[in-house]
Amino acid sequence: MKNSQLYKGSLTTIIMKLLEENGRMYGYEITQKVKSITKGELNITEGALYPALHKLEGEGLLDVEVEKVGNRLRKYYKLTEDGQKETVNRLAELEEFIKNMQTLVNPKINPDLQF
Template sequence: MSTNPLLKGTLQTIILKLLEDNSQMYGYEITQKVKEITAGEIKLTEGALYPALHKLEAEGLLETFTEIVDNRVRKYYRLTEEGGNGVASKLDEAQAFIDQLQLLLNLKPTTK
C-alpha cells in the first residue's frame, strides 16, 4: 500500500510521536521507521512527508539542524519544547477521532 489518503490528517501526529520516541530523526529515517512499524503497509512519500515537516517547523513544534554524515549534509528534525508539550494533546485528539470513527463505522474497538 502506498501513502494512504486517510494518513494525511494524522501525519503530523505520527511525526511528533516518532520524534518524541527517537529524539531526532532525518526525513528518510522517518519514512523507513513508518514502513518498519507497519510491516510495509504504510509507505510515506517525500511529497507527503516534507510538507508536513516544514509545517510543523513553521508552527514552532520542530527545529532542524544539520550534520555531516559520510561526507554528506544530513538535515535532522527534533521537537522543540512546545512540540514536546504538544505530543500528548495530539495523541489524545487522534484517539478521540479513532473512537468516533469506530462508532460511526460500527467497528469493534481494539483491545489494549
C-alpha cells in the same frame, strides 16, 4: 491501503509521535520507521514528508540540526518544548477520533448508541 487519504490528515501527528519516541530523526529514517512499524502498509513519500516537516518547523514545533555525515549534510529533526506539548494534545485528539470512528463503523461495540 498503501497511501490512503485517511493517513494524510494524521501525517504530522505520526511524525511527532516518532520524534517523541526517538528523540531526533532525519527524513529518510522517519519514512523507513513508518514503513517498518506498519509492515509496509504505509509508505510516506518525500513529497508528503518534507512539506509536513517544514510546516511543523515553521510552527515552532520542530528544531533542525544539520550534521555532516560522510560527504553530505543531513538534517535531523527534533521536537521543541512546544512540540512536545503539542504532541500530547494531538495524540489525545487522534485517540478520540479513532474511538469515535470505531463507534460509527461498528456500533455493536457501543450498544448504548441509538440511531
